Amino acid sequence: MAAPIDFYFDFSSPYGYLAGELIDTLAARYQRSVRWRPILLGVVFKTTGGAPLPSLPLKGDYSRRDFERSARFHDIAYRHPARFPISTVAPARAFYWLDGQDAMAAIHLAKLLFRAYFADGLDISDPETTVAVATQAPLGLSADAVREGMSLPAVKDRVRTEVEQALAIGVFGSPYMVIDGEPFWGADRLDQMERWLARGPW
Amino acid sequence: MAAPIDFYFDFSSPYGYLAGELIDTLAARYQRSVRWRPILLGVVFKTTGGAPLPSLPLKGDYSRRDFERSARFHDIAYRHPARFPISTVAPARAFYWLDGQDAMAAIHLAKLLFRAYFADGLDISDPETTVAVATQAPLGLSADAVREGMSLPAVKDRVRTEVEQALAIGVFGSPYMVIDGEPFWGADRLDQMERWLARGPW
Numbered sequence: 001m002a003a004p005i006d007f008y009f010d011f012s013s014p015y016g017y018l019a020g021e022l023i024d025t026l027a028a029r030y031q032r033s034v035r036w037r038p039i040l041l042g043v044v045f046k047t048t049g050g051a052p053l054p055s056l057p058l059k060g061d062y063s064r065r066d067f068e069r070s071a072r073f074h075d076i077a078y079r080h081p082a083r084f085p086i087s088t089v090a091p092a093r094a095f096y097w098l099d100g101q102d103a104m105a106a107i108h109l110a111k112l113l114f115r116a117y118f119a120d121g122l123d124i125s126d127p128e129t130t131v132a133v134a135t136q137a138p139l140g141l142s143a144d145a146v147r148e149g150m151s152l153p154a155v156k157d158r159v160r161t162e163v164e165q166a167l168a169i170g171v172f173g174s175p176y177m178v179i180d181g182e183p184f185w186g187a188d189r190l191d192q193m194e195r196w197l198a199r200g201p202w
Numbered sequence: 203m204a205a206p207i208d209f210y211f212d213f214s215s216p217y218g219y220l221a222g223e224l225i226d227t228l229a230a231r232y233q234r235s236v237r238w239r240p241i242l243l244g245v246v247f248k249t250t251g252g253a254p255l256p257s258l259p260l261k262g263d264y265s266r267r268d269f270e271r272s273a274r275f276h277d278i279a280y281r282h283p284a285r286f287p288i289s290t291v292a293p294a295r296a297f298y299w300l301d302g303q304d305a306m307a308a309i310h311l312a313k314l315l316f317r318a319y320f321a322d323g324l325d326i327s328d329p330e331t332t333v334a335v336a337t338q339a340p341l342g343l344s345a346d347a348v349r350e351g352m353s354l355p356a357v358k359d360r361v362r363t364e365v366e367q368a369l370a371i372g373v374f375g376s377p378y379m380v381i382d383g384e385p386f387w388g389a390d391r392l393d394q395m396e397r398w399l400a401r402g403p404w
Contacts, residue, residue, distance in 0.1 A: 047259065047260075049259060050258070050261070056250065056252070056374075057249065057250045057251060058249075058369075058372045058373070058374035059250065061372065062374065062385055066387070069394065069404075073393075073394055073397065167260075170263065170264065171260070172258075172261045172264065173261070183264055183267070185264055186390070188388070188391070189390070192271065192272070192275055195275065202275065
């Protein structure tokens, strides 16, 4: 089996959420797996000088409209969060804690967290909300285990290291995908990713 | 016939060039015409706080790669210009001068100017280069007529007014298209534009 696709995203990124709903199906069509790698865009923006889309004049209004229209375009449930963007330290820690034990379960948790924030209106920046999402069926993790896992120094370090590594290879936004060394930025590059997976470089 | 699609772009915008190579064919499939409307992104960025992609850390390197890859993806000739970005006052003036006389000829000129800059390596920020492009077959305009047209106060005013009007409706980047009041930003929204043209809002 070919190398997995690296999928960098922030849990507060609408286009990251859309890509997350689509990427596993796309990858599976080409016998690829996906390595989900949450990052903290706030930390990245400090290095790159980037800024959250909604904070930009004119672009902010358009972006809000485009989030919702793009979600409907792909038949994905989307309700723009009341608080946006948010800190995503809590969900990133929960993810990497679980990833250390069961990578597939961590991907499952990532999808639940994305949907909690972008479809169900839950504020996952609150660690207790993140814990509550992780205890839902079918994951059904123990709240105490998640809480404890999120507070482990090794887990906190893992989040930091992941963000540093992402910056080191040039990740500047979300979603950012890498296929065999080739970078693709944005949910609107899934078409080019598909051709790359099907035929390789062009 | 339904209202034309408004197509705002800067002659120095790679994604504007790509959209320009594709939009007329797309529009024609749905019995629409396209109103080409060059703007000056430098002026727009002063209002919006935007910046040319290549000037941004990390994003700049990616963008350069993405310009070339996206052009090949659409089978469009692309050679990244040695000077980039450039001032596009000269080509915008030539366009609006000709537009005042013959809208179809102006669109033709716009395509020649885009190709001169993005495929043939000509620096169209130089007014004499823009004039030379306009004199090429099959347009074959008189160099003196183009030179004179570009220097008319009414033409200079038209460029200013177009940029102001674009800002007033929220244009913040290139390409930026409006179909029946619905805005689409980026060459990578042609898929959503196509669905909008085929079925209307979703």
